[in-house]
Amino acid sequence: MKLTNLLLVTLVFSVTSLFSQSEIKGTVKDSDGIPLAGANIVVKGSTNGTTTDFDGNYTIEAVSDGTLVFSYIGFETKEKKIGGQSTINITLSEGNQLDEFIAVGSRTAPRSNTDSPLPVDVVGAKDLTSTGQASFDKALQYKIPSFNTVQTPVNDATSLLDPYEIRNMGPSRTLILINGKRKNLSSLLYTQTSPGRGETGADISAIPTDAIKRVEILRDGASAQYGSDAIAGVMNIILKNSANEGSATIRTGITTEGDGEMFGIAVNNGSSIGDDKGFINYTIDLSKVNQSNRPGTVNAAGDAADFTSSNPNSYGSYLNGSLLGGVDLTGFTVPQAVDEFTNNYVGTADYNTRNAAILASNAQGLATTEEFLGRRPDAGNINGSPETASAKFEINTGYELSENTNLYANAAYVYKKVNSFANYRTPYWKPLSEGSEYLADFFPGNNPNTVNGYDGYVPTFEGLLTDYNATIGFKTVKNDWNVDVSFTTGGNTQTYNVNNSHNANEVYSPSTWVDANSNGTLDDGELSQGSELYRSNSQRSFSPGGTSFSHNVGNIDISRILSDKISIGFGSEFRTETFEIIEGGLASYDGGGADSFAGNSPENSGKFNRYNFGGYFDIAYDVSDNFLLNGTIRTENYSDFGNAFVWKLSSRYKFLDDKVTLRGSVSTGFRAPTLHQIYTQKAQYSFVPGQGIQVGGLVNNVSSTANILGLPQLDAEESTNFTVGLGAKINKNFNVTVDYYNIAVKDRIVLSTEIGATATDAVGNSIGNTPLDQVLNNNNLSDISFFVNALDTKTSGIDFVANYKNISLGDGTLDFTLSGNYTIQNERDGAVKNPQLVEDAGQSVVNATQEALFFTSRPKTKWILGANYNINKFGFSFNNTYFGKTTFKQQGLDENLRTEFTPKIVSDLGVNFNATEKLTIALNINNLFNVLPEWGFKAENAAGQALIDDTSLTYYGITSIQEQSNLITFNQRYSQMTYDGYHFSQLGTMLNLSINYRF
Known part of the structure; x- marks a missing residue:
């Protein structure tokens, strides 16, 4: 805290030691002497600026030895030293485009993209809308090579918010800013087997695309500049601030499969405030997307083996059968159990008797399964894209309080409702057996072979999300000191409902004692058992609760150019965070809870909070016009885990008349464990290959x-980042950048794999006597998982961006963009750091599936080649995104195999027609050639190849390799849509039409 206190003392001293300013006036004209209205004038190294009026006149305050920067779109940018002058007139020449000043990457003076020592992608609003994607995160997927996101099916709460990441680092290691201020995290913690498992991130899909002016993505570690979560980089979303421009957009779309219908309307508009002293810009975005369904054709034999309760070929039945001769079949797959049982019993009376029973039960179980799947080949499964309705509101405003002081504010509110489904409970999965006869009354159907036509049921999962953020602050410039003081608040709440389900657990109300003979003692017949609460008395709708997260952030940021060569910046941040696990209704968790999604019990619920306090100091030294050095230090103190100190050094050198720039940085970083990771505790349902649904x-x-x-x-977590890059601006139309990055993360926080019992009997029950076994038995759990600082990792790669624009072709102009990311290294560094109980159980918190999620489930390389051609009233765009190879090791997959996803190119076509100066009609065909993900088995060794080549039948007429496919696709339910490894749209071709009218 000593460094923090020193920074605060420096801050107070600096604010009070301000120097005097004088007023400068003048006129800005073009080379023909025509006044330029709306030209920008900025005091170099500050945020103090103004614009010219209709006659090209301006007035600004600045110190006498300062420098003014004059710029106007389509004209050269000029710098002029004040030198004590009170009047400065400027003439700008046409031909050069205005270099946009970027707000991210520096805590001193803002710099242009070409002057920055750090790699920054700037994506404009037009670039985002040209993708034709319905949401902001999906638009970035097809604009930024190192950015990846994917829709995951049947992942409960994950349907509300898709995980995203930059540079394969997970959603929690990219910091999201809105107008330079930290956005709140989502309350969702990804706990299923999907990308981002064990992490959380900000809900960037909640930001309406029409409200965005541009997006600045800093592809470099920036914890020293911005604090926790910036290990992989920073995304700064700049909101529109126009006071006199606006538009209304109507969007509609549908997949070529005839589902996923989308309709939306968005309005963005602005207005000036108080004699043009301020502005207000607002956006309203309302949309509805219908469900898309992409189920697979379920394999009957595989389903019969997993779910036919009377089937002796099911895993559990073989374990039960092993009791006859004491054969331990623990950990065997079904075919292995068949062989082991046969080898131990063949030729005995027990074998002959059991074999006859097996054959008879096989036929009965398979016939039941085939009958249902003959009527419903997809087993009633509904997976793909859920039905989603959302309303998004955004407002951005600013007001000039005085010549050098501006008030600013922005706020957003998002409402999202998602309707999705759990896996269908087939009648052979949930049969009408003793104690469950009530299912026929709960879920009547049209099955001719069952009571009331019972044909199974499908529980629904309905999620409600609200997200808000707001910032208010002021910027003032006095004697060349730039002061920015702000307060930010934000929050995210997600609550759930489960319908068309039931609580199948045997739970009774408390027993009642009636002292019939008034003798004060409990006699026979005086204690009556309580009534059964669930099963046949169960409700069918449940409120499982949910989660909530909020934060409040205070910032003070100060910067100043001390001379032509040195500028400094320093500041402080105070942040409080609150995470709440919202308790569910009693029936949602009691005894095990609602089928498909158990609620939050009281002992697992509560409200938790913490605070942190930090400060930073930044100095930039322009050794010469070409050579820049920049350094930053930061210290933070968290109330729950302690201190963090990080630093960063960066540099840039320009040569060949500023056409080539060499840049690099080295830094340390950190990521605090989120409150979600520290306090989440729950029971959850998951599919265990070969064992059906288990509760962990x-x-x-x-x-x-x-x-x-x-x-x-x-x-x-702690990190060390190294980046070096080269940028070349050959001319005003052609530029190229290449950047190498290397990220080493120490003590990476992971959600462990499922840790089971240390010892089990023949039927899978825990018989060990360790604390782990006792916890499992006392809570009726098959396994447990937990968060732990388990890994050190190394990630390195190359980013490439090239732009060539304004190529004359016929009567139009052609632009090309080629950008790519190649991952050189993404792997574990050293051994897994297992807690002692896991080591004692001979297990690991990170298994092959976990490793694949961390390191190989995202594309090893991704490239985007785009072309835009504008001619007269038409604009054409054709973008091709190459998604490289990914590999995965699904749970239950034979250790000698892996799954490998084939590289694919997804092409998008866009056509714009400018019907009038104000009306534009756009047609986008996303995934033009209906490219879908494809995967196949690859052998890790000779044993794996032998397994692929083996076409012999094992059980139910299934080959060994078919059984492997059944394991990872839930018996082909997810042949097209799975949880793992997919990295682009699985819905096929999408047609989108939008009509935009500019006010």
Whole structure:
């Protein structure tokens, strides 16, 4: 905290030691002597600026030894030293485009993109809308090579918010800013087997695309400049600030499969405030997207093996059968269990008797399965894109309080409702057996072979999300000191409902004692059992609760150019965070809870908070006009885990008349464990290959259970980042950048794989006597998982961007863009850091599936080649995105195999027609050639190749390789849509039409 206190003292001293300014006036004209209205004038190295009026006149305050920067779109940019003058007139020549000043990457004076020592992508509003994608995150997927996101099916709460990441680092390691201020995290913690497992991120899909002026993506570690979460980089979303421009857009779309219908309307508009002293810009975006369904054709034999309760070929039945001769079949797959049982029993009376029973039950179980799937080949499964309705509101405003002081504010509110489905409970998965006869009354159907036509049921999952953020602050310039003071608040709440389900657990109300003979003792017949609460008395709608996250942030940022060569910046931030696990209704968790999604129990619910306080100091030294050095230090103190100190050094050198720039940086970073990771504790349903649906437990690190198990508390991740790059601006139309990055993360926080019992009997029950076994048995859990600082990782790669624009072709102009990302290295560094209980159980918190999620489930390389051609009233765009190879190791997959996803090119076509100066009609065909993900098995070794080549039948007429496919696709339910490894749209071709009218 000593450094923090020193920074605060420096801050106070600097604010009070301001120097005097004088007023400068003048006129800005073009080379023909015509006044330029709206030209920009900025005091170099500051945010103090103004614009010319209709006659080209301006007035600004600045110190006498300062420098003014004059710029206007389509004209050269000029700098003019004040030198004590009170009047400065400027003439700008046409021909050069205005270099946009970027707000991200520096805590001193803003710099243009070409002057920045750091790699920054700037994506304009037009670039985002040209993709034809319905949401901001999906638009970035097809604009930024190192950015990836994917829609995941049947992942419960994940349907509300798709995980995203930059440079394969997960959603929690990219900091999101709105107008330079930190956006709140989502309350969602990804706990299923999907990209981003164990992490959370800000909900960038909640930001309406029509409200965005541009997006600045800093592809470099920036914890020293911005604090926690900036290990992979920073995304700064700049909102529109126009006071006199606006538009209304109507969007509609549909997939070529005839589903996923989309309709939306967005309005963006602005207005001036108080004699043009301020502005207000607002956006309203309302949309509805219908469900898209892409189920697979379910394999009957695989489903019969997994779910036919009377089928002796099911895994559990073989374990039960092993009791006959004491054969331990724990950990065997079904075919292995068949062989082991046969080898131990063949030729015996027990074998002959059991074999006859197996054959008879096989036929009965398979016939039941085939009958249902003959009527419903997809097993009633609904997976793909859920039905979504959303309303988004954004406002951005600013007001000039005085000549050098501006008030600014922005606010947003988002409402999103998602309707999705759990896996269909088939009648052979949830049969009418003793104790469950009530299902026929709960879910009547049209099955001719069952009571009331019972044909199974499908629970629904309905999610409601609200997200808000707001910032208010002021910027003032006095004697060349730039002061920015702000307060930011934000929050995200997600609550859920489960319908068309039931609680199948045996739970009774408390027993009643009636002292019939008034003798004060409990006699026979005086204690009556409580009534059964669920099963046949169960409700069918449940409120499982949800989660909520909010933060409040205060910032003070100060900067000044001390001379032509040195500028400084420093500031402080105070942040409070609150995370709440919202308790569900009693029936949603009692006894095990609602089928498909258990609610939050009281002991797992609560409200948790923390605060942190930090400060930074930044100095930039322009050794010469070409050579820049920049350094930043930062210290932070968190109330729950302690201190963090990080630093950053960066540099830039320009040569060949500023046409080539060499840049690089080295820095340290950190990411604090989120409150979600520290406090989340829950029971959750998941599919375990070969064993059906199991209930596991997620144990948090501050609970009594964690103490029993000896789980360590979480600490911050630490990183070391190195970046070096080369940029060439050959001419005003052609530029190229190449950047190498290397990110080493120490003590990376992961959600462990499922840790099971240390020892089991023949039927899979825990018989060990360790604290782990006791926790599992006492809570009726098959396994537990938890968060732990388990990994050190290394990630490196290359980013490439090239732009060539304004190529004359016929009567029009042609632009080309080629950008790409290639991952050189993304892997674990050293051994997994297992807690002692996991080591004692002979297990690991990171298995092959986890490793694949971290390191190989995103494209090794991704390239985007785009072309835009504008001619007269038409604009044509053709973008091709190459998604490179990904590999995966699904849970249950044979260790000698992996799945590999084939590289694909997704092409998007856009046509714009400018019907009038104000009316534009746009047609986008996304995924023009209906390219879908494809995967196949690859052998890790000779044993794997032998398994691929083996076409012999094992059980139910299934080959060994077919069984592997069944395991990873839930018996082909997810042949097109799966949780793992896919990295682009799985819905096929989408047609989108939009009509935009500019006010």
